[in-house]
Amino acid sequence: MSLFDRWRVTLDRLRAEGRFRTLTPPIGLDFSSNDYLGYGKLTFHDATDLSRSGSASRLLRGEHPIWSEVEARLADWHGAEAALVLPSGYAANEGLLATLLEPGDVVFSDKLNHASIIDGIRLSRADKEIFLHNNLADLEARLTHRGAERKAGEAWFIVTESLFGMEGDFAPLAELADLAERHDAHLIVDEAHATGCFGEHGGGLVDAAGLRGRILACVHTGGKALAVPGAYIVGSMLLKELLVNRCRHLIFTTALPPMVGNWWLEMLDRVPSDTATRDRLHANVRAFRETAESVKLRIGGNVYIATVPIGNDADAMRAATRLQALGYDIRAIRPPTVPIGTARLRISIHADHDAETLRELAKNMLPTAITSEPRTK
Numbered sequence: 001m002s003l004f005d006r007w008r009v010t011l012d013r014l015r016a017e018g019r020f021r022t023l024t025p026p027i028g029l030d031f032s033s034n035d036y037l038g039y040g041k042l043t044f045h046d047a048t049d050l051s052r053s054g055s056a057s058r059l060l061r062g063e064h065p066i067w068s069e070v071e072a073r074l075a076d077w078h079g080a081e082a083a084l085v086l087p088s089g090y091a092a093n094e095g096l097l098a099t100l101l102e103p104g105d106v107v108f109s110d111k112l113n114h115a116s117i118i119d120g121i122r123l124s125r126a127d128k129e130i131f132l133h134n135n136l137a138d139l140e141a142r143l144t145h146r147g148a149e150r151k152a153g154e155a156w157f158i159v160t161e162s163l164f165g166m167e168g169d170f171a172p173l174a175e176l177a178d179l180a181e182r183h184d185a186h187l188i189v190d191e192a193h194a195t196g197c198f199g200e201h202g203g204g205l206v207d208a209a210g211l212r213g214r215i216l217a218c219v220h221t222g223g224k225a226l227a228v229p230g231a232y233i234v235g236s237m238l239l240k241e242l243l244v245n246r247c248r249h250l251i252f253t254t255a256l257p258p259m260v261g262n263w264w265l266e267m268l269d270r271v272p273s274d275t276a277t278r279d280r281l282h283a284n285v286r287a288f289r290e291t292a293e294s295v296k297l298r299i300g301g302n303v304y305i306a307t308v309p310i311g312n313d314a315d316a317m318r319a320a321t322r323l324q325a326l327g328y329d330i331r332a333i334r335p336p337t338v339p340i341g342t343a344r345l346r347i348s349i350h351a352d353h354d355a356e357t358l359r360e361l362a363k364n365m366l367p368t369a370i371t372s373e374p375r376t377k
């Protein structure tokens with residue numbers, strides 16, 4: 001079989017499974033992006049005084065003083081020693097894990113962690129234990145079991161998202177921190193979907209729970225609620241030094257353009273004090289969820305990530321198409337983004353939605369849920 005035939009076979013199989021993807025522009029009212037705070041619609045100030053491109057890695061003349069200012073302010077926002085900006089959350093997770101975890105170490109990773117966490121673990125060649133999603137008993141059993149044969153010098157890590165992007169549920173962060181401490185493991189948290197939206201100053205779920213000091217490293221992304229390109233890792237100064245020296249996703253990639261640093265500074269001027277937008281977001285969540293409950297719409301997830309479980313991929317596509325025809329940009333989430341047999345609709349609620357539209361949407365979702373009883377292929 002030629003290489004191109006091999007590609008065609010792959011794509012035909014995806015079509016037959018109802019999993020073929022195309023790049024589709026916005027369809028209607030935005031209920032699918034992660035622009036939770038609605039900041040994506042704001043314009044940034046002109047930044048023409050800064051060069052357009054990083055033009056080199058941060059270690060090779062791509063470094064601009066704006067990044068040390070951004071990183072100092074990020075660290076300060078989270079009350080941490082240090083922050084390090086990377087080009088994307090994918091790079092941050094992959095680079096962080098591939099740097100910190102070494103062959104011979106053991107990482108305990110939630111079954112539904114994001115692809116970038118999975119790939120970072122793969123790259124590290126550490127031994128992995130996948131625990132059932134948010135299941136503390138399963139994690140503890142694995143920690144205890146592995147403990148019997150733990151060797152000296154073997155570092156252990158527990159990795160989780162704080163708000164799971166495709167489930168919309170919370171990780172039990174305080175309990176995970178307890179378990180990590182009891183079993184001499186280090187906790188790493190991906191705050192991609194929580195950054196900007198929780199805590200008095202919007203730092204995320206780790207800050208809201210007062211857990212910053214008990215966590216080895218957090219990954220925060222700019223591309224979701226903060227509406228700025230890039231991501232950052234928060235931790236100790238020692239961690240930052242290690243990453244600057246060893247993280248291949250920082251060393252061997254072009255720096256973000258310095259003008260993007262201006263956007264970060266603008267974001268940092270706004271987000272920590274913008275409680276009004278956070279309050280609006282959570283009020284919208286209540287409007288949607290209360291209506292959903294009143295019309296008996298079965299939805300999963302918490303807060304602003306709501307899911308309608310469907311099961312079958314083709315049914316999920318049909319349901320999404322129906323809602324799109326009504327003017328809602330709602331997409332079907334299918335494998336491999338979610339496990340096989342758990343295709344769903346994902347509704348992302350934003351601060352700049354209006355409550356009436358959300359109530360209306362909840363009612364319009366109803367036929368979707370009724371006609372699509374969960375079932376597997």
Ligand SMILES: Cc1ncc(COP(=O)(O)O)c(C=O)c1O
Nearest residue numbers: 088089090114161165192221223
């Ligand atoms: C949980 C989680 N972590 C990391 C990422 C990657 O972030 P980015 O889009 O900045 O690469 C995503 C984005 O989809 C995500 O959902």
